[in-house]
Amino acid sequence: MISLLWLIPALPLAGFLVLALFGGRFTRQQVAWVGCGSVGTAAFTTALVGREFFQGFPDRESYHQTLWNWIDTSGLTVGVSWYLDALSLLMVAVITGIGFLIHLYSAEYMAGDEGYARFFAYMNLFVAAMLTLVLADNLLLLYLGWEGVGLCSYLLIGFWYREPEYGTAAQKAFIVTRIGDTAFAIGLFILFTQLKSLSIQQVQSLATEAWPVGSNLAAIVAVLFLIGAVGKSAQLPLQVWLPDAMAGPTPVSALIHAATMVTAGVYLIARMHHLFALAPLVQEVIAVIGLATLLLAATSALVQQDIKRVLAYSTMSQIGYMFLALGVGAWSAALFHFLTHSCFKALLFLAAGSVIHSLHHEQNIFRMGGLRRHLPWTFWTFLIGAAAMSGVPLITSGFYSKDWILWSVWSSPLSHRWIWFGALLGAMLTGLYSFRLIFRVFFGEVRTQPTGEPGLAMRVPLVVLAFFALTIGYLEIPHTLGNVTLFSHYLSHALPTMELLPGMDESSEAREQLAVTVSALLGIGLAAILFLPGSNFSGRGADLSTGRPLVTLLQGGWGFDRLYDRVCVRPWFLLTRNPGELLDRGYEWLAIGAESCHGWMSHTQTGHVRWYAATIVVGTLMLLGLFAM
């Protein structure tokens, strides 16, 4: 069964090919069947493969499959080969599982769209590329998946191609991430030149042998990989594309810009953890980037007016937590937060999609309100998602993952106290902006009349995801609360466990957890005071989104867009304004010079025989004179 591994990426790819070639002739129902079916069967295959993989666990920690030699020349040998271990299986399960739910949801959500087949073709291609990324055994194949998801992201952000702004957003997303990708590629060149291999496992063991901890080469390669990861995962300083990426249809935002693609950077760093372990300084940078992004995005999320932009900033912020965990060496904690986040964030986006769907594509939260009674399914699932994101203690999954990260930050030898305080502040802000959304959208008076609840195909994914958003956290429960270590035990087959600082015992963990709980609840409470209609401050809370310079700054994502516009975009347009070129001018002068010489010489061609005869005589005399001398 495990030899069916290749089918997992091949099925969505086949779905893409069928839809791309014959999609135009299919009915909508057939398109939906192919689109959802291919991802569904991939998820089913994952279950089969995963079951057998689990059965052989302690003896076999990884499974390797080579389909064919991709490139094999002059010392560079890479295959189209898959590598399955605990880490990639987790990723594959999330991608196919959540991917299937989102496809199912899209079957109804996109029903009225003229580009139905095109949409499912792109989505299937995306899933195939993403699976290639996480299953790749070597870095070049990983890069193929990496660029492939970038392309699909571009195509799906600009899916409604008639809107020029959407096209701009799509291009922005692709180009900004490609800057990161190029750094990643340069990292590959250095790695290959130094170690003569691109296989992920081999390269890391070679690097560990060849480079001492803290060596320059390791640091350079790690930094280049980090830039790639930062671009894909929308972290500082390449985060600017993600809020604009919300131009795409909402299921796209759920699948690509929340659950899967944007976490590719987290995967890359976790996958290359041996390399990053050789560069402790770079790891520290990762932690700082994570912290900075999570605070920056959280504060920006607080003042957005567009429901999807709030969620986009929240995604950046949550991925910031994952980077933070990676930076302090808590690999498993980062992946656990990835797991819970992909459940609750996909849920939030799908629920938001349901809101947008019922409000005729209204996305401004100030024109929403009071939807609690009209859309009960949506409300409850959204509430669960928001609660999980804020980390409501004990009953939501987000609590367990975030708590693990914060505890790791507190107890890791690689961390600092101030980082922990920053992350704690972030936890408070998360509660604040999550429940600001809840209170704005679902409470108060009705501002736009909704059309009603979505149908079954949209409701089933919501309920399933809500279930997981609540319960998936029970895979890992801290010592203080019951001590379940299913998840960390499982991942310990692929990732090292973090060492704690001395003196970190259960009582300090309990105290730390209390702080996390209080800060999350504080955020939610603050949201209730500021934004719950009827409370004393709700009028002033509304002001948070208008006017004032600070608010404008936050709304624009701390002015990064304007900065890049000044520093990069405008000079670039200035440079590329004129289609002519200077070099050509030089050749033109050459041509003009030749022509004027010709014009000057042609004056001697008068047609007078006497003049010709005279010049012949003079010329002959001169030549003779020359010889005579």
Added chain:
Amino acid sequence: MVLWLLILIPILAAPLAWMGQQWSRNAPRWIAIGTLSVDCLLTLLLLSQDHSVQTSGHGSWLVESHSSWIPRWGISLHLGLDGLSVILILLTAFIGLLAIGASWTEIQSRVGFFHCNVLLALGGVIGVFLAIDLFLFFFFWELMLVPMYLLIAIWGHAHRRYASFKFFLFTQAGSLLMLVAIIALALLHQHATGRPSFDYADLMELTVTHGMAWWLMLAFLIGFVVKLGAPPFHSWLPDTYTEAPTGASIILAGILAKTGAYGLLRFTIPLFPGVMSEFAPLVMGLGTVGILYGAVLACCQTDIKRLVAYSSISHMGFFLLGAFAGTELALQGAVMQLVAHGLSTGALFMLAGALQERFQTRDMRQMGGLWGMTPRLATMALFFACASLGLPGLANFIGEFLVLFGSYSAQPVLTILASLGMVMAAIYSLGMMQRTFFGQQRETRIAPDLSNTAFGTLLLIAVLQIWLGLYPKTVLITTKPVMNMLVQPVVASPNLTHQPSESVSSSTIFTSQVSAP
């Protein structure tokens, strides 16, 4: 004999195609297609032989044909085919077929003469790829030039006179330099051995003084680089590619540029190993400048054909970077880049031609939102835009990445700069898609989508792109022995091992690659 067939079939069919005009309008087209198909099949036959057994050392050809011509001057009719030429001839025949297909509806006047010129030019190109006597080589080199000039001057667009003149002057100036160098080589041979010779094998054994080699290499370099269109010798290229009719643009970018590349690999690099280390950084720098300069100017363009032309300059920069890096990996990448660029640019010119035929403009500012009206055209454009920006899984990616992987050990800084071209490629490729096919629809005229034939042809190129992107072995295994030989002189050259230059580091890397399991 089979080699002469490859050259003579198109050349002899050329007047036939001209006369065919009298019989029916489509007769010249079918004659041309038949001729090139025969060439294509013959080359495939040659390709299907086993190439891996080829031994090292220059002058070992898979197929060789030798007969004397003007013995007094050491000129002979000497043809030779190896892994490199067989790939390029196959590309020539295939791209030639594309060019004829793309001209099917566009060329309506003097159909016979058009196809006569196409066949003559292609015959000349195949001759260039086969001749290993330098005099014969120069003969074919000039043979392809004149029909090409006529193709542009007669069937070109509005500024065809200007463009065809510029094309002729630039390439002719380059060829003259080369001619001087060729004659100088023959005379040097006479000086050394007492008889002149234009033969490749003889000249390979000739030892030239350092200073002389430097000048000769420069002349050969300029002659070939002009054809490739590397700055500062590129200025003819955008004008010519833009003003030429679609079919000629495809031939120019897809094949003619490759003759320059071929010349560098066949003559410039192996003939003067002694000065290679001095030129290598220079030419690699030129390649990098080409990559970036072409990409920036591609971003400036509003004319879709001009954009493709500048992107072509950028892509050929990768070839130059790889060809002079001195590692087998980079050389393999450079050859792959030739094939990939031929396919992707050929397709892009076909698409630009299709747009111009439908809307009588190449100005992207007047297009926009065409996806809804012509989805097949748009899908194909998207595919080849992706190929052009180097999307992994397609052939261009293999070419560019092998070049970059192979060049990094020789010139890390240049390689990093060249990588920036990947970002710019994304900017101009996606910009082209955005302005042409996305956004608000400006064009109100209703235009038909691609015909089944055109769509099928483009689909075939797309399949080839994917095939070579996922299984590049098809090309790489054939060219490997040739590229391997190209690196040998650098390794063996005794005067280089003392200098701590780039070539030394690359040669040590090469040897370590060989010893690696």
